[in-house]
Amino acid sequence: MIKTLRFPLLTLLPFCFCCFPEITALKDGEDPTIKTMEDFSGYPIHEPHFPNAVSSLSVDIHSLQKQIDELSTFSDTPAPSVTRILYSDKDVLARRYIKNLMGLAGLTVREDSIGNIFGRWDGYEPELAAVSTGSHIDAIPYSGKYDGIVGVLGAIEAINVLKRSGFKPKRSLEVIMFTSEEPTRFGISCLGSRLMAGSEALEKALKKTVDNQNISFLDAARSAGYAKVEEDLSSVFLKKGSYSAFVELHIEQGPILEEEGISIGVVTAIAAPASIKVEFEGNGGHAGAVLMPNRHDAGLAAAELALAVEKHVLESQSIDTVGTVGILELHPGAINSIPSKSHLEIDTRDIDENRRNNVIEKILQSALAIAEKRGVKLSEFKMLNQDPPALSDESIINAVESASQYLNLGHKLMISRAYHDSLFMARISPMGMIFIPCYKGFSHKPEEFASKEDIANGVKVLALTVAKLSRY
Incomplete structure (x- = not known):
């Protein structure tokens, strides 16, 4: 740890960037105790005045x-x-x-x-x-x-x-x-x-x-x-x-x-920042031919998880808790094809590491629940980094x-x-x-x-x- 010296910062300006290697003679009316302390510390106790500093x-x-x-x-x-x-x-x-x-x-x-x-x-x-x-x-x-x-x-x-x-x-x-x-x-x-x-x-x-x-x-x-x-x-x-x-x-x-x-x-x-990579795998198919009740849409699983991230962050009730889905990619990425795979990367941050980790755990539980409900596979849930504040x-x-x-x-x-x-x-x-x-x-x-x-x-x-x- 650096020791804190609580002396006026003015003493650090070039006009007085000097050290005091030895005790010098007292001036008339000068307090000997203060003089000794100043000589010993290398810093003036009384702030000098330098108008052009x-x-x-x-x-x-x-x-x-x-x-x-x-x-x-x-x-x-x-x-x-x-x-x-x-x-x-x-x-x-x-x-x-x-x-x-x-x-x-x-x-x-x-x-x-x-x-x-x-x-x-x-x-x-x-x-x-x-x-x-x-x-x-x-x-x-x-x-x-x-x-x-x-x-x-x-x-x-x-x-x-x-x-x-x-x-x-x-x-x-x-x-x-x-x-x-x-x-x-x-x-x-x-x-x-x-x-x-x-x-x-x-x-x-x-x-x-x-x-x-x-x-x-x-x-x-x-x-x-x-x-x-x-x-x-x-x-x-x-x-x-x-x-x-x-x-x-x-x-x-x-x-x-x-x-x-x-x-x-x-x-x-x-x-404290943390980044998560998430991937879902479902079944692709023709956007017109596969009926809605029969779909296992990895894209919708990703969309639902993105909304869950927002929900869990807001549940923390702290202004310092944030979460962002910064990357969301769908495969094969065609307008007339049901996404068979989805890839998300999620950024979560908080000044409180435990509170952030609690959000991450909730995101994981939501990902598992979404996968089960939609009949898709949670193929990856990986922490890319999880650093302390x-x-x-x-x-x-x-x-x-x-x-x-x-x-x-x-x-x-x-x-x-x-x-x-x-x-x-x-x-x-x-x-x-x-x-x-x-x-x-x-x-x-x-x-x-x-x-x-x-x-x-x-x-x-x-x-x-x-x-x-x-x-x-």
């Missing part, structure tokens, strides 16, 4: 917005949409773009065997565990240009902000671009961070995983210049404590901050709140109902997240938007937060 946090928002716009051009679909799929040609070009920006920021760049990218600014005690920040740049089909991107480009700019201010970190600061936060190509969400967190099951599964074109994960990775030998995958694992803290800047992907006119969301927890670390929450207060930005404590790489980084180090508003809460669609002002505010809060954490 806020202006020293200079975010080059015009360059940052230009970078966001430029990165959006690495897309397989036309603007304003963005489609950037793992290990595609556009993804490889986007990765080069990020590595170039890291290099221009003076960061030491490295990549692991699946393409997680790291840019490090060495602190003056580099042997200490680093403070890390970052997000992802892959984008689902026809999405927007801010999801994940703000957390990567914003993190690089936060480093630039601190460098321009004259700050020098004690602990190293590291920006991470995670591989494949979205499950688009191989059906695995947060692939990079999940593997970094030491998932041996994932490491084994990736050696057999293929996409919908029957291209293996390993072949796709190699085509992008990664996974040169299979054994490399386990090298991605990081030990617990590899970082002293991880902080992720992200658009909210919901409407709360914008509706309430609040600049910063301080994330206290990330909801993650709690933000109190010291990081305090640091984000302190930064927001110092910058006179309205903020509120909130949970993240969407899940992020932070969920898995919490298994490696203390974790926290910073949300900024986005237009109408839109995300995963071309209309996704965050204003320059909100992005700049988020970068400033991130810069001050990682600066504070780097001094522990």
Whole structure:
């Protein structure tokens, strides 16, 4: 755990980013006890006044917005949409773009065997565990240009902000671009961070995983210049404590901050996600020739289960419980043919893991009952993932709140109902997240938007937060 130091955040600005290695002489009228405490802790107890301190946090928002716009051009679909799929040609070009920006920021760049990218600014005690920040740049089909991107480009700019201010970190600061936060190509969400967190099951599964074109994960990775030998995958694992803290800047992907006119969301927890694959098998036949009483329609079984998901989620009577049937496919998929097979993929989430698991059990019981009633076979009910929630670390929450207060930005404590790489980084180090508003809460669609002002505010809060954490 990181120890929380409850001193004014102003003391972290470059004007007083100094340590006090030895006791110095008292000034006239100075309290010797306070002086000793200040010298020992390295932090002034009384907040000094620096009228120009806020202006020293200079975010080059015009360059940052230009970078966001430029990165959006690495897309397989036309603007304003963005489609950037793992290990595609556009993804490889986007990765080069990020590595170039890291290099221009003076960061030491490295990549692991699946393409997680790291840019490090060495602190003056580099042997200490680093403070890390970052997000992802892959984008689902026809999405927007801010999801994940703000957390990567914003993190690089936060480093630039601190460098321009004259700050020098004690602990190293590291920006991470995670591989494949979205499950688009191989059906695995947060692939990079999940593997970094030491998932041996994932490491084994990736050696057999293929996409919908029957291209293996390993072949796709190699085509992008990664996974040169299979054994490399386990090298991605990081030990617990590899970082002293991880902080992720992200658009909210919901409407709360914008509706309430609040600049910063301080994330206290990330909801527990679970994904389920369900398949029914029935009897096909001609849509006109088979009479209704004689049908064993796998499509109707899927439709009934989709409605049951909604029913069971609402039964929880919690606003934090959600369920979505995001994929529903019928075979053979002809208008004049009774579906003989159906395939569903269900997303369930809740901040309460037990409540979510209770919903999953109800969905299973409904699937069994529907299959029996309709005379079809429940051929598969498989948990694709069933992850626990993650709690933000109190010291990081305090640091984000302190930064927001110092910058006179309205903020509120909130949970993240969407899940992020932070969920898995919490298994490696203390974790926290910073949300900024986005237009109408839109995300995963071309209309996704965050204003320059909100992005700049988020970068400033991130810069001050990682600066504070780097001094522990």
